[in-house]
Amino acid sequence: MSEYCELCHSHNLTHLLKKDVKSKHFLNIVSCEDCGLIAQKEIPSDEELKIYYSHNYRQDYKSTYSPKPKYVQRAGQAALDRIQYLEKHLNIRQQTLIDVGAGGGEFVYMAKQRGFLSSGIEPNVGYSSFSKEQYGVEVKTAMLADVEESSADVLTLFHVFEHMAKPDEVMKKLHRCLKENGHLFIEVPNILQADASPHNIYFKAHLFYYSRHTLISMASPYFEVVNVEDQGNLRVLFKKRTQVLESTTLPTAQAVQYAQQRLQKKGWFEYLVLAGGIFKPLLRIERIVAEAFISKKQPKQILDDLLADEKQTSYFIPRRQVKRAGAWSIASGLGLITYEVLF
Numbered sequence: 001m002s003e004y005c006e007l008c009h010s011h012n013l014t015h016l017l018k019k020d021v022k023s024k025h026f027l028n029i030v031s032c033e034d035c036g037l038i039a040q041k042e043i044p045s046d047e048e049l050k051i052y053y054s055h056n057y058r059q060d061y062k063s064t065y066s067p068k069p070k071y072v073q074r075a076g077q078a079a080l081d082r083i084q085y086l087e088k089h090l091n092i093r094q095q096t097l098i099d100v101g102a103g104g105g106e107f108v109y110m111a112k113q114r115g116f117l118s119s120g121i122e123p124n125v126g127y128s129s130f131s132k133e134q135y136g137v138e139v140k141t142a143m144l145a146d147v148e149e150s151s152a153d154v155l156t157l158f159h160v161f162e163h164m165a166k167p168d169e170v171m172k173k174l175h176r177c178l179k180e181n182g183h184l185f186i187e188v189p190n191i192l193q194a195d196a197s198p199h200n201i202y203f204k205a206h207l208f209y210y211s212r213h214t215l216i217s218m219a220s221p222y223f224e225v226v227n228v229e230d231q232g233n234l235r236v237l238f239k240k241r242t243q244v245l246e247s248t249t250l251p252t253a254q255a256v257q258y259a260q261q262r263l264q265k266k267g268w269f270e271y272l273v274l275a276g277g278i279f280k281p282l283l284r285i286e287r288i289v290a291e292a293f294i295s296k297k298q299p300k301q302i303l304d305d306l307l308a309d310e311k312q313t314s315y316f317i318p319r320r321q322v323k324r325a326g327a328w329s330i331a332s333g334l335g336l337i338t339y340e341v342l343f
């Protein structure tokens, strides 16, 4: 948004230089003083984005995608968590669900196993063929523009909306693709999240940086809010409005001020001390230990095991918790030994 704000159309913009997490090159970031929206200054055209996502994104996968078991496991855990969230808030049986930007198809497959009539769209041909071959699910190599009107009861976008260049037009399209009383579930990185390293915020591929206030505001003409979670990532479950409103409900002055203060405070002290970032290396060891036990299973088997694990309990504790506890003990043991050796 180089000239004016995409949300409130104000020209009152502050320009910032921030480092791209991956390349360490500087990115031009713009923050709106009136509504608090944060975005990249240079927004690529639709055509450029289409080429970028269908060919270049995650170049290391190119046209063949064969993730390591640990990545399937992580994607599967995230998918299960999102399904549980939807199950908590919606009656999902026999609902048509389209996952926009379906990636490797883990969510589409697991949602189908849980009773959704799920399919997906994904611009990258490597990912979409992987989903079809490994999980036998329907994931079309397509963009949002290709989705038909009134074709879904539920639309999901996981870490996709922040990549989209024209958020207002996207909201309008999502509204049209949903059936009456349909739901939209969006998850994006949360710009106000305390629990994120200050080194891990600005990405070249992320065109917009939402808070709960700016995301809800962006959706306000088309959707009403059912539920918001913003402790970690930002998750909002929306319900389709019967009639599109003519005006946007902008964030209140207090919300804008709060966001500005939070962003100024966002630094290493907050991350390491207040948000517990100092413990992250221990969590990382826990994950490495836990992932060392994932055998070379087929991707589908990994996801089936995650679904089965959730149902099985040993002494009323889910097996996943037992594994976590085991991994934690080993990780703390390693931590203690390291401490003894060093000090």
Ligand SMILES: [Zn+2]
Binding pocket: 005, 006, 007, 008, 009, 010, 032, 033, 034, 035, 036, 037
């Ligand atoms: Zn604005």
